[in-house]
Amino acid sequence: DIQMTQSPSSLSASVGDRITITCQASQDISNFLNWYQQKPGKAPKLLIYDASNLETGVPSRFGGSSSGTDFTFTISSLQPEDIATYYCQQYENLPFTFGPGTKVDLK
Amino acid sequence: EVQLLESGGRLVQPGGSLRLSCTASGFTFNIYAMSWVRQAPGKGLEWVAAMSRRGGTTYYADSVKGRFTISRDNSKNTLYLQMNSLRDEDTAVYYCAKQGAEVVVINAYFDYWGPGTLVTVSS
Numbered sequence: 001d002i003q004m005t006q007s008p009s010s011l012s013a014s015v016g017d018r019i020t021i022t023c024q025a026s027q028d029i030s031n032f033l034n035w036y037q038q039k040p041g042k043a044p045k046l047l048i049y050d051a052s053n054l055e056t057g058v059p060s061r062f063g064g065s066s067s068g069t070d071f072t073f074t075i076s077s078l079q080p081e082d083i084a085t086y087y088c089q090q091y092e093n094l095p096f097t098f099g100p101g102t103k104v105d106l107k
Numbered sequence: 108e109v110q111l112l113e114s115g116g117r118l119v120q121p122g123g124s125l126r127l128s129c130t131a132s133g134f135t136f137n138i139y140a141m142s143w144v145r146q147a148p149g150k151g152l153e154w155v156a157a158m159s160r161r162g163g164t165t166y167y168a169d170s171v172k173g174r175f176t177i178s179r180d181n182s183k184n185t186l187y188l189q190m191n192s193l194r195d196e197d198t199a200v201y202y203c204a205k206q207g208a209e210v211v212v213i214n215a216y217f218d219y220w221g222p223g224t225l226v227t228v229s230s
Contacts, residue, residue, distance in 0.1 A: 032215070034216040034217075036152075036217070038152075042222075043202055043220035043221060043222055043223055044144075044152065044202075044217070044220055045220070046216055046217060046218045049207070049214075049216040049218075050216075055218065087151065087152055089152070089154075089216075089217075091212070091215035091216070094157075094166050094211075094212065095154055095166070095168045095169070096142075096154040096157075096215060097154065098151055098152040098153070098154070099151075100151050101151050101152075
């Protein structure tokens with residue numbers, strides 16, 4: 001199975017800050033990498049698909065990029081409604097696997 | 108508006124069985140692959156099973172293979188998960204999720220999710 005790691009596991013930031021989350025795959029997954037946002041008690045929501053494509057309706061402050069087996073998720077200007085846990089997910093191989101999540105809260 | 112609604116979760120004893128349902132609306136159900144994803148209390152997300160648009164292809168996580176069966180009834184816009192030989196570690200919120208294409212392994216992003224249904228396995 002492809003293992004996904006995320007860093008950091010949690011972070012605290014202020015409104016307006018730029019935040020970055022990294023996801024690393026244990027092997028090459030091309031750009032078959034998606035990012036989700038999950039708020040407490042809610043279902044996950046797709047934000048980014050195929051490493052860098054913004055899902056329809058998602059604010060442009062969210063972004064994704066890739067470099068080899070390393071993937072980066074960015075919020076350019078953190079908003080209060082962005083407080084959530086963020087997960088990456090690969091679909092290069094079955095089983096589809098998720099990263100352990102990064103919890104983002106306000107400083 | 109795309110909607111997915113899971114049902115069937117409840118408290119069940121270890122070794123028991125349960126069938127979850129997911130009713131879809133707001134999109135053409137029979138042209139998309141579908142998956143089940145679960146989340147144990149306080150834990151991360153785990154993909155469980157997936158099925159192609161017509162049901163001809165299914166895939167399972169090793170942790171549920173041989174115990175769980177995914178199926179669909181396109182005439183009823185409904186996805187199912189039959190869960191047998193349940194274990195304590197199957198306790199989780201189970202989400203059904205729409206995929207981005209008809210084939211499981213293509214565009215395998217989960218673009219719509221239901222609110223989830225809680226399965227608790229305990230004696």
